[in-house]
Amino acid sequence: MKKKKKHILVVCQYFYPEQFRINDICLRLVERGHKVTVLTGIPNYPSGSYYDGYHFFSGNEEYNGVKIIRLPLLPRGKNKFSMVLNYLSFVVSGYFWTKLTRLKSDAVFIYQLSPVTQALPGIWYGNKNKIPKILYVMDLWPESMEVVGGIRNRQVIQYINKIVDYIYHNSENILTSSRSFMQKIQQRGIKQDKLVFWPQYAEDYYSPVSTRKDNEIVVGNGLNITFAGNIGEAQGLGILPKAAIELKNLGVPVIFNIIGEGRYKSTLIQEIERLEVEEYFNFIGQRKPEEIPYYFANSDASLIILAQNELFDMTIPAKLQSTMACGIPIIASLNGEAAQIIKESQAGLVSEAGDVRGLIDNILEFSKLNSENKESFTLNALNYSEIHFNRECLLDELEILIARELDS
Known part of the structure; x- marks a missing residue:
């Protein structure tokens, strides 16, 4: 029986030309016949400045069959204050977008890197349209904020915990990039049958190279x-x-x-x-x-x-x-x-x-x-x-998961 193709809204604060694996996931879903729309920000990672040709009100574009909706976003800059503004601007822009958009899709796939708040527009959109929301957890919050960001303020951590609980409990399925994440998420009252271990895979260009090229690595000096x-x-x-x-x-x-x-x-x-x-x-x-x-x-x-x-x-x-x-x-x-x-x-x-x-x-x-x-x-x-870490097998699993949620 032929699989029914879906319109999938992918939500991630980072997308092409920024280099993250979500780029390849979207391209492969398009190759499989799905319609993919990405809700994202203005490219500025990791430099902290807008990429050439982009600005605060950069319009929508297309990347190899993937439709890209770019939300107004402040660049992350070089300090913690500008990074917080960067995080907040995506959420605020996403909030108004979910209120105003007429976009219709079958499911939401949220690729959750840091910050966890980037998942909120996807949750809001999915709730508004009563469609399945699949969250892919790549980073644990507030743990990451405490360890990497050095945030120790109890009130801030408590507030982030509430956001995390809201996101997890409003997701129909939660994929994790490691099995250890599943145990942590279960401690928040999430049932085991809602969790799926879905490891990352490598893009095609990551493969053995038999012929060496001259580059900055000099062979023979150690x-x-x-x-x-x-x-x-x-x-x-x-x-x-x-x-x-x-x-x-x-x-x-x-x-x-x-x-x-x-x-x-x-x-x-x-x-x-x-x-x-x-x-x-x-x-x-x-x-x-x-x-x-x-x-x-x-x-x-x-x-x-x-x-x-x-x-x-x-x-x-x-x-x-x-x-x-x-x-x-x-x-x-x-x-x-x-x-x-x-x-x-x-x-x-x-x-x-x-x-x-x-x-x-x-x-x-x-x-x-x-x-x-x-x-x-x-x-x-x-x-x-x-x-x-076979890409085709993992994408098969993702398609089956989305189809199952739509049929339930």
């Missing part, structure tokens, strides 16, 4: 270990300069290639300079996601790292799926669910979050491995990725 992603405090990159000192003392040539930008970058560079280990670091800057596999091709291993924290222990960072799909051996410094996946898949070496000695030992161990051992990491990563 062990190339490459980190690609946001450079924030949550990533725990502060242990790298400490590891570099020990490696320098041991005379082990290692280059930590850092691809990306973020608020912690300047602090990290200052620490590297203070400890005089500049030769162990290569800052490459922001690169397009589709370029990352070519940087991995010039690398011996990838680095996946998170700071030591209960919230991060529950998180499966998106770069894990991307890295495994590229088939590059992993050197990881983290705890929890992500660490368990790397161990279970035998895709690399894992030390505990914040453990400098453990990271150094794994780097030393990796440097002594022969090509056959490294190749086994590659094959294990690719096999695990194909079985557990």
Whole structure:
């Protein structure tokens, strides 16, 4: 029996040309014959300024068959005050949009990154039109606000808790990017049958690259270990300069290639300079996601790292799926669910979050491995990725879930 195609409203504060996995999800749903409309903001992440060609009242547009509705949005800027205004402006614009819009869709899919408040317009729209609302939780709040944002005000946290409860209880289904999130959400009185583990997958361009390209990663000057992603405090990159000192003392040539930008970058560079280990670091800057596999091709291993924290222990960072799909051996410094996946898949070496000695030992161990051992990491990563993070299977699950909600 032929599947009936749906009109899906996707709500996410971030969308193309900003680089998030929701871009690919929308494109694949369109490929499968669905009509997809995205309610989003004005692109300004991660720089904090509007992208070229965009402004506060940027109009609607289309991206490869996806209709984009852009809400007026203040840029996130470079400080916490402007970031709060950025968050609030999306909610306020979304509130008025839900009141005024005549758009009709069959279901709402909310891709909930930080902040959690970005889900509100999707909930309001779904309630108004009496259609199913499917929430995909990528980040736990208020935990993320406390840990990453450093917010400790009890009244603020209590208010955010009420918003989170409202969003969760008004969603027909809640998908989570990690199993640990499900346990936390259940503690809010959400029934287990409402929750679905739906891991992230990697886009097509994340795949093994056999032919190397000349780029900023120079082959042959030492062990190339490459980190690609946001450079924030949550990533725990502060242990790298400490590891570099020990490696320098041991005379082990290692280059930590850092691809990306973020608020912690300047602090990290200052620490590297203070400890005089500049030769162990290569800052490459922001690169397009589709370029990352070519940087991995010039690398011996990838680095996946998170700071030591209960919230991060529950998180499966998106770069894990991307890295495994590229088939590059992993050197990881983290705890929890992500660490368990790397161990279970035998895709690399894992030390505990914040453990400098453990990271150094794994780097030393990796440097002594022969090509056959490294190749086994590659094959294990690719096999695990194909079985557990298969895009087509996951999209099938999403389609079935939406259809089931519409039929209920």
